[in-house]
Amino acid sequence: MDFNLTKEQTMIRKMVRDFAEEVIKPRTIEIDTEAKFPLDIFEQMGELGLLGIPFPEEYGGSGGDTLSYAIAVEEIGRVCGSTGLSYAAAVSLGASPIYYFGTEEQKQKYLTPLAEGKALGSFGLTEPNAGSDAGGTKTTAVEDGDDFIINGEKCFITNASFAKTLIVTAVTGKNEKGRNIISAIIVPTDTEGVTITSNYDKMGVRGSDTAEIVLDNVRVPKSNLLGDPQKGFSQFLYTLDGGRISIAALGLGIAQASLDKALQYAKERKQFGKSISNFQAIQFKLADIAMEVELSRNMVYKAAWLKDNNQPFTKESAYAKLFATETAFRAANQAIQIHGGYGYMREYEVERYLRDAKLLEIGEGTSEVQRLVIARQLGC
Ligand SMILES: Cc1cc2nc3c(=O)[nH]c(=O)nc-3n(C[C@H](O)[C@H](O)[C@H](O)COP(=O)(O)OP(=O)(O)OC[C@H]3O[C@@H](n4cnc5c(N)ncnc54)[C@H](O)[C@@H]3O)c2cc1C
Numbered sequence: 001m002d003f004n005l006t007k008e009q010t011m012i013r014k015m016v017r018d019f020a021e022e023v024i025k026p027r028t029i030e031i032d033t034e035a036k037f038p039l040d041i042f043e044q045m046g047e048l049g050l051l052g053i054p055f056p057e058e059y060g061g062s063g064g065d066t067l068s069y070a071i072a073v074e075e076i077g078r079v080c081g082s083t084g085l086s087y088a089a090a091v092s093l094g095a096s097p098i099y100y101f102g103t104e105e106q107k108q109k110y111l112t113p114l115a116e117g118k119a120l121g122s123f124g125l126t127e128p129n130a131g132s133d134a135g136g137t138k139t140t141a142v143e144d145g146d147d148f149i150i151n152g153e154k155c156f157i158t159n160a161s162f163a164k165t166l167i168v169t170a171v172t173g174k175n176e177k178g179r180n181i182i183s184a185i186i187v188p189t190d191t192e193g194v195t196i197t198s199n200y201d202k203m204g205v206r207g208s209d210t211a212e213i214v215l216d217n218v219r220v221p222k223s224n225l226l227g228d229p230q231k232g233f234s235q236f237l238y239t240l241d242g243g244r245i246s247i248a249a250l251g252l253g254i255a256q257a258s259l260d261k262a263l264q265y266a267k268e269r270k271q272f273g274k275s276i277s278n279f280q281a282i283q284f285k286l287a288d289i290a291m292e293v294e295l296s297r298n299m300v301y302k303a304a305w306l307k308d309n310n311q312p313f314t315k316e317s318a319y320a321k322l323f324a325t326e327t328a329f330r331a332a333n334q335a336i337q338i339h340g341g342y343g344y345m346r347e348y349e350v351e352r353y354l355r356d357a358k359l360l361e362i363g364e365g366t367s368e369v370q371r372l373v374i375a376r377q378l379g380c
Contacts (some may be wrong), residue, residue, distance in 0.1 A: 005071075012068045016075040019048060028080040031207035032352050038207060042090075046117015051090060052204040052234060054101055059107050060116035066242070067304040070249040071272070074300070077253025078260075081356025082207030086254060087160035088246035089208075094121025097184060098118050099240045101227030110186055119164035124154035124213055125236060130335060132171070132369050133235065137182050139215060141170035143222065147284055148172075148185060150193075150218040158363075160211035163189050168215065169236060172229055183232035186224040193218040193279070204355030241314050242307060243364050244321035248300045250362045251324035255296055257287045258331035258353050262338040265348075269340075282338060290330045296324035315377035322370035325360035331360075333356045 005013070024041060031038050045051060053069040055061025069091060077084035097113040098106055098121075113119040141174035150170055159167060166187055172183040187194060198211040227235045263286055266277035276282050299320040306313035331335025332353035336343035343350050362369045 005067075008064065008323075009068050009071060010206050013071045013075060014051065014062065015048070017078075018069040019050075020075050021364040024076065024083055025079045028083075029349070030233070030348070030354075031080060032084050032368060033206075033207040033346070037086065037159075037209040041083060042086070042117070042120065042162075046086065047118070050087070051095070051117035051207070051291045052115030054091065055095065055111065055115040056158065056299065059099065059206065060112040060114075065308045066245060066303070067301060067308060068359040070245055070300055070304045073246045074256070074297075075247040077250040078257045079253075080207070081250065081254055081353070081359075082205045084250045085208040085356075085359065086097070086120075086159050088243070090120050090125070090252055091335055092243035093165070093239065094135060094159060094165070096242055097123065097226060097235070098186065098333055098380045100238065101172075101184070102233050103223075105223070106186065106226070107161070113164065120159050120162050121165045121167065121175075122157050122160040122211075122281070123239070124157045124160065124166050124168040126156050127153055128155050132366060134236070135180070136170055136173055136178070136184070139168060139170040141183065141185055143172075144219070146222055147219045147360050148222055148225070150187065150215045150220065152215050154213040154215070156363075157211050157213055159209050160189070160196045160213055161209045166194070169232065170233070172225075173224060175230070181230060182233060182236075183229045184226040184236060184331030185220060186226055187199045187215070187218060187220055187256075191218050191220060202237075203358065204352070205359045207353075217309045218238040221363065240364055241317045244317040244370075245300060245303045245307065245313075247304065247360055248296070248317070248320035248324040251321075251328035251357065252293065252296045252300050254328040254353050255289070255293045255324065255331040258328070258350060259286070259293050260333035261348075261350055261353075262286060263291065265339050267340075275280045276338070285334045285338060288332055292323075292327040292331065296320070296327045299323055318365075318370045318377070321360075321365065322367055325357065329354065330359035345363075 049062040052061035053064040098111040114121045139149040141150045169178045173181045193216040195214040271298040303316040335350040
């Protein structure tokens with residue numbers, strides 16, 4: 001087995017790390033405290049080609065692979081969870097479904113501006129009464145001539161206030177077993193009847209935009225239907241499988257940042273006449289975090305590799321998402337502990353890692369849902 005990154009993947013890591021350190025890092029505290037979406041940073045990320053890493057050049061992308069994209073999310077997550085979450089959602093949820101399932105015309109029209117970083121996309125699956133149970137979707141899309149008329153409500157949608165396009169899931173009919181057929185439809189945000197509000201006051205990832213969407217008699221052409229209408233549910237499960245790799249990568253980034261800060265602080269802080277890194281209780285915490293970061297990285301990269309090599313990756317992306325995000329939370333918690341009282345203060349940043357990491361155990365399938373996915377893959 002070859003665990004080395006390719007030349008291209010190594011270059012992407014360096015480029016994104018430099019950008020994250022120079023451009024994002026000086027802004028991370030402000031992004032969190034002011035809960036302000038850093039649109040200008042996304043414009044720069046677009047210019048660098050980061051929003052198009054996993055898409056072919058013919059659609060405005062950079063022609064990279066999933067692993068390169070995961071590395072980019074990891075590096076951004078290392079400095080800013082908010083920017084990392086909005087980046088992962090824009091690529092994995094806002095743009096990827098169009099690449100996976102879109103017609104040539106949809107790709108040219110809707111994917112290209114997203115991949116070029118000239119616009120942001122959003123994915124609206126969650127509803128007030130349909131979260132983990134996405135099959136309980138109440139939003140409807142009723143055919144009317146050449147159009148669909150969509151009515152419903154979506155909640156907790158990342159980037160929606162800044163998005164040019166939404167992909168919304170809606171019930172379009174019933175199958176032969178009488179079950180709802182859920183399809184995905186592209187809705188430009190400037191369509192009449194679309195109302196997007198962003199009033200959530202969040203615990204973490206505060207600079208990532210999270211919005212509610214109301215769809216009131218929204219008329220879009222039937223040609224905006226994404227993929228096979230009969231396979232809408234399995235299509236968004238595939239989308240989520242891919243998205244989980246990026247949320248796992250974000251967890252990995254936060255876990256790595258927690259380790260870096262805790263190690264540095266443990267070497268500097270002196271108590272009882274020596275650095276606290278000399279105490280075995282502190283060493284064991286650092287050793288555990290370091291081991292879990294390494295395991296998370298192996299899991300994230302393996303899931304990405306499987307996807308890039310057209311092999312099944314549902315189970316491995318759930319493993320990676322579950323383990324890396326829970327590692328991020330544990331690592332941030334221990335980083336606070338190692339900082340003592342200072343860790344509880346905002347300026348030391350490790351408390352932000354904990355608040356940001358918590359979201360990763362909830363979004364794109366909670367930890368419980370990941371365990372369900374894994375159990376199903378085991379044949380339960
Ligand atoms: C900041 C943020 C950003 C988000 N971004 C997006 C986005 O861009 N697009 C989008 O569509 N959604 C988004 N979401 C929604 C997110 O995916 C959901 O919150 C998540 O799927 C959980 O759904 P829920 O909140 O309704 O919780 P519920 O489904 O009500 O779950 C409540 C609890 O019950 C548990 N539970 C539920 N069912 C089971 C079961 N069968 N077995 C065991 N335990 C179970 C859950 O694990 C959880 O602990 C976002 C959420 C947040 C907070």
